[in-house]
Amino acid sequence: MSSTIKDVAKQVNVSIATVSRVLNGQGGYSKATEAKVLNAIKELGYQPNAFARGLINNKSNTVAILFPEVSSQFSSKILRGVEETVHGFGSSVIVCNTASHGQRTMKYLQLLAEKRVDGILFVSEIITEEYYDKLESMHTPVVLVATESYQYPLPFVKVDDKHAAFTATDYLMKMGHHKIGMISGNKEDIIAGQPRIDGYKQALANKGLTFDEKNIVHSKGFSFTDGLDSLPNLLEQAPDITAVFAASDAIAMGAISSAYKMGIKIPEDLSVIGYDNLPISEMSIPPLTTVAQPLEKMGSVAANMLFSMMNAGQKIESRIMSHTIIERESVRIL
Amino acid sequence: MSSTIKDVAKQVNVSIATVSRVLNGQGGYSKATEAKVLNAIKELGYQPNAFARGLINNKSNTVAILFPEVSSQFSSKILRGVEETVHGFGSSVIVCNTASHGQRTMKYLQLLAEKRVDGILFVSEIITEEYYDKLESMHTPVVLVATESYQYPLPFVKVDDKHAAFTATDYLMKMGHHKIGMISGNKEDIIAGQPRIDGYKQALANKGLTFDEKNIVHSKGFSFTDGLDSLPNLLEQAPDITAVFAASDAIAMGAISSAYKMGIKIPEDLSVIGYDNLPISEMSIPPLTTVAQPLEKMGSVAANMLFSMMNAGQKIESRIMSHTIIERESVRIL
């Protein structure tokens, strides 16, 4: 169907080696032949075949990114950063939705192994032994995004969750709040759960406030509905709080909606601070003050790390990205 | 590095043809050899090489999807549906962020041509002659998502924008509104711009209401900030409207935020209906009534169409997906 390097060679009356050379700009040919070859390529509409190239070079110019959930703002921001830099390297990105499902993830890894992807980005996912073994057998560079592994020596790029939670809580205190509640998300989550709780506690302790178990409520996950359901519980347990630290923007949004339903005004009656700085946080009423993870940047940093590993083959240092407070209007100054 | 079919063959003492046959379950081998081969495969950790396979079969088990912007809720919902069904077919999806940029899109198409992707999904993008020619030269199935082409015979899956806009406007009238404004988005947009305006006008006419140019304001695009900026303008032009139809949920969210700032209560003082039914619309305060496009479904339908085209090689009928009104709390009953 489509023409091959042979067709080009025949048309110009040179060998395929020569065509290959001009294709790759390797020199070893005259200006004249180069022109003729280039011309024939255009004329025949020749497209190099990536299969053949891959077979020789053992390189696919493709990286894969695995998400527990592709269709979240969190994921798509990261994806944006990744796509941008990967495209800059002339590669493409394959997206995989693991649904945090072990079997599905393994099936994906198998597929990616067969496709010989050049690198893998694992987002927000904890690495099991099964995954790690598979990854090892693939001899493919991996970097973790917004997660890390205590078990396995995989480089990661993420924010320091505990520190960021500390900063958020501390911000609330700086604004004059002393009775601060928290909606924690899933506390079993080793990355986004406990560390944020720890940061919250530590900020309290740091200012000499005692932590009260009643001031914290643990939701199932980090979603809007988790926030929606949790605020009433929190307020029942701790009616005297003046501010809430939500472990995600989605939770914060849910809490704000919940407050609205209960006739509680944000920030007049209750202040709330989120975590993530997703696009929704600007759309919130009132706009949500939050601690920002530079998600898009994290995506691009992670992708760059991947390419460094691919090219240099060297072990890469993990990278803690700095978080910042984005002040909007959901926190009242007492 | 990794072992090949030859290694497996050697280990079991059969020919590579036999290994290939059991690999593909083609029959022509005994139970005994099958077991031995399977065993050796496991033992050696053999992974079929997709390059070699692709070279022979001329099939990549990969489809590509092009978005003007990957990191929007709109895109990610579609991507979700696509990914799900593509994965079901044992293929993977490559995502491309065109940024609505011609050169970048062409570069992507070139890349995809070299990679011999089995199909291409074009989302929310108008097809230029340049794109179409390239697409033709690739002999690759294409389906358009949330867009269509009047020029070129490309199958599409989308909602009927004019009809959906009609339905939204009509809903407002059914709720008792007679003075209805619109924030249109980019009116130059052939797909999401003018048709929605037309639907709005037609609904008005259908109920014998006369259209007033003052009741409509055209923003640059379909984003939150477009809505934020446009509502004040609309209200200045048409202070007496009781409801507004926003051409996207993002615009609607912006309008709601803008109203909040101006002290206008939704829906008491002003009703608003959106378009898309993005996740943000439930997070809105108040939750946004909107006309839903089944985005995830559209993604999966489009992907299925692609596979039909790949397998049957036949021309596929375009598909108009049905829209529905999602009633939430942003529209007041007069």
Added chain:
DNA sequence: GCATGTTACGTAAACGTTTACTCAAATTTA
């Protein structure tokens, strides 16, 4: 006992590149 079919496999070509070797011709150097 022979013709025919079936089963279970092996051989080798083909897919479209890249690249290590060659090598003649042209050019430079001594």
Added chain:
DNA sequence: TAAATTTGAGTAAACGTTTACGTAACATGC
């Protein structure tokens, strides 16, 4: 001018599969 070097190019192997074709061994039917 002869030797040495550079330039421009060709030949063929290799990458890891699939598959058309060939063929022993064995079974079946009469």
